[in-house]
Amino acid sequence: MSSSIKDVARVAGVSVATVSRALSGAAAVSPALTERIQQAIRETGYRPNLSARRLRSQDSGTIGLIVADIRNPFFTAVSRAVEDAAYSAGLRVILCNTDENPDKEAMYLNLMEEERVTGVIFAPTRQTADQLNAQDWSFPIVLIDRVGARGGQDAVALDNAAASALLVEHLHAQGCRRIAGVFGNASSSGVERHDGYVAAMFRLGLPPRSTFVPPQALAAEEAVAHWLRETARPDALIASNGLLLMGLVRAVRHAGLQIARDIAVAGFDNESWTEIVEPGLTVIEQPVDDIGRNAMQLLSERLKNPDLPARKLLLSGRCIERGSTRCGGAAV
Amino acid sequence: MSSSIKDVARVAGVSVATVSRALSGAAAVSPALTERIQQAIRETGYRPNLSARRLRSQDSGTIGLIVADIRNPFFTAVSRAVEDAAYSAGLRVILCNTDENPDKEAMYLNLMEEERVTGVIFAPTRQTADQLNAQDWSFPIVLIDRVGARGGQDAVALDNAAASALLVEHLHAQGCRRIAGVFGNASSSGVERHDGYVAAMFRLGLPPRSTFVPPQALAAEEAVAHWLRETARPDALIASNGLLLMGLVRAVRHAGLQIARDIAVAGFDNESWTEIVEPGLTVIEQPVDDIGRNAMQLLSERLKNPDLPARKLLLSGRCIERGSTRCGGAAV
DNA sequence: TTGAAAGCGCTAACAA
DNA sequence: TTGTTAGCGCTTTCAA
Numbered sequence A, B: 001m002s003s004s005i006k007d008v009a010r011v012a013g014v015s016v017a018t019v020s021r022a023l024s025g026a027a028a029v030s031p032a033l034t035e036r037i038q039q040a041i042r043e044t045g046y047r048p049n050l051s052a053r054r055l056r057s058q059d060s061g062t063i064g065l066i067v068a069d070i071r072n073p074f075f076t077a078v079s080r081a082v083e084d085a086a087y088s089a090g091l092r093v094i095l096c097n098t099d100e101n102p103d104k105e106a107m108y109l110n111l112m113e114e115e116r117v118t119g120v121i122f123a124p125t126r127q128t129a130d131q132l133n134a135q136d137w138s139f140p141i142v143l144i145d146r147v148g149a150r151g152g153q154d155a156v157a158l159d160n161a162a163a164s165a166l167l168v169e170h171l172h173a174q175g176c177r178r179i180a181g182v183f184g185n186a187s188s189s190g191v192e193r194h195d196g197y198v199a200a201m202f203r204l205g206l207p208p209r210s211t212f213v214p215p216q217a218l219a220a221e222e223a224v225a226h227w228l229r230e231t232a233r234p235d236a237l238i239a240s241n242g243l244l245l246m247g248l249v250r251a252v253r254h255a256g257l258q259i260a261r262d263i264a265v266a267g268f269d270n271e272s273w274t275e276i277v278e279p280g281l282t283v284i285e286q287p288v289d290d291i292g293r294n295a296m297q298l299l300s301e302r303l304k305n306p307d308l309p310a311r312k313l314l315l316s317g318r319c320i321e322r323g324s325t326r327c328g329g330a331a332v
Numbered sequence C: 001t002t003g004a005a006a007g008c009g010c011t012a013a014c015a016a
Numbered sequence D: 001t002t003g004t005t006a007g008c009g010c011t012t013t014c015a016a
Helices: A005-012 A016-024 A031-044 A050-057 A073-088 A102-115 A126-131 A160-173 A188-203 A217-228 A242-254 A288-304 B005-012 B016-024 B031-044 B050-057 B073-088 B102-114 B126-131 B160-173 B188-203 B217-228 B242-254 B288-304
Strands: A062-067 A092-097 A119-122 A141-144 A154-158 A179-184 A209-213 A236-239 A264-268 A282-285 A312-315 A318-320 B062-067 B092-097 B119-122 B141-144 B154-158 B179-184 B209-213 B236-239 B264-268 B282-285 B312-315 B318-320
Touching (some): A005 A016, A005 A031, A016 A031, A050 B050, A062 A073, A073 A288, A102 A126, A102 B050, A119 A288, A126 A188, A141 A288, A154 A288, A160 A179, A160 A236, A160 A264, A160 A282, A188 A209, A236 A242, A288 A312, B005 B016, B062 B073, B092 B102, B102 B119, B102 B126, B126 B188, B154 B288, B160 B179, B160 B188, B160 B236, B160 B264, B160 B318, B179 B188, B217 B242, B242 B264, B288 B312
Parallel strands (some): A119 A141, A179 A209, A179 A236, A264 A282, B062 B092, B062 B119, B119 B141, B179 B236, B236 B264, B264 B282
16 A cells, blocks of 8 residues: 555654645745655655545646547647646646547536536537537536537637638639538538638639538548539639548549649648648648637636636637649639 | 535435445445435436545546657557547546656656556656666556567567568568668667668668657658768668658658659558658558557556566557559669 | 445644 | 644445
């Protein structure tokens, strides 16, 4: 068995309270005793028991971070930003991966409840986002990435509509006119990117052409392959995230087309491979660090002041223009 | 405040012991009381407090998973396999990310101690692997990916030497003779892949050419760029992981060379982008699921039987041959 | 089958 | 500045 604060107290010849105070630094302990306690800790190999601490202090010092897919570089990047910010604030992070599965989302929210976390940062599926009720949970929740239609929740996300418009306008400026897009159907961000795309196309007087697919590369590949077989095929393609973009590229290759020369390609998420794939893919870069940092910030403020009105924070993306959209003014 | 088992007991008109028994199912509780307790749980919105449970039962029901870089798809894949296996065994997983930083490794091992985890699965840096002393920790440790020279520890990893040999032999069969490699210096797997490469080259009577770099794409890029400026430049390049492979590809492109036609390229880790990059990159695919599953398996058995001799499990990789090594027999 | 009660390791109020 | 003690929420003897 590992040794407890009692063992340390006995070895140091002091009370457990003194040991506790020496450890926390909350109250003054004389230098002589502090030294004896340090020595006793070394002798006994004492380690505080976090479960006991949490139980007694009624403070888990922990936040939950629930994301849809940890393999998605967007979420890994955001997670790191959140963890750094949480660590600076003296908080631990429990990272949970839901696989875009509402059952797992419910399971993890329940787990967070049992862990008595002080707060949760959550990227929900669309279904959960639409039903999520803040009152159902004993901790404040900050939504990230998938903000959903319903307001009244703290949230941080990319300004999806504006980002879509950036892509459409860039493609339009390159001479593209038949711009089609595949959008993820699992997340509200997919929906918002779709809506922004449609609105931008409308403003430019172009007919939108779009489809929703499940969050798998293969689904995007098949949808795009279908379009590419048409006679008046699109002259530009958009994908609403990195995974779908990969399927899209595969479909273009498979159809024997060359990116840029035959068809423009653009998407969301500046994953490192998008730079490597010839001739470089034009993408929207999300401010992942800011998203994570701000989510933590909103959560901290909410914890300090539960009565604050809900805030939704939309951050701008940046369009990184690469070879895939230099179409040489082929169309029109 | 959230309600406790006491509240449930009061509402149901039973003792806390009965509620506890009804919840755990460890002892029989009459159907009538079970029903009343269920009702009381619903009324009170009771959630068990995991900290209290862990403290009392002296069992965290939790394992730690400490990896070097969660952005690396290899580790995300292994993590998922570990989590699935742990979940099936009724265990929670605490995921920690060390950034290849020995200080963070020590910090997280200490945290695991304070969380009283039942076991740890750990991919250490080389430095930590060389010093790690099982006796220093109160939980069993299973090493993954980075097994280290010192034996006497449970471990699961790719058979790195054999995998390197696969690559070298494949390149040799394609007609390559001046095969050079960049290897990561942070992990023992980088060292083992290097040693396997050197041994295979030696067997084939070829002069090895290699360098160790820190785990950053840029470092690999610079090392390779240097080689490519030589008159008798390599006719094939190997990188010891996905990150370095990306830097390698960038250097080749930057030098104005075309993969396959001008120089063969191969590496480790079947990341999805390696298929997309023209003309497809030949890579060693690691059995990530098996690595995760077996690590969990070894840990479970160790927990059941602490006196078992240490076991080191080496799993075979698969060479996925793609366009990047179809050199058309240019050389010799 | 049920209840009373002890105690896991810790912190914090209170007393000295 | 230090010690005594209650009790966080839970499980688990021991008795009934």
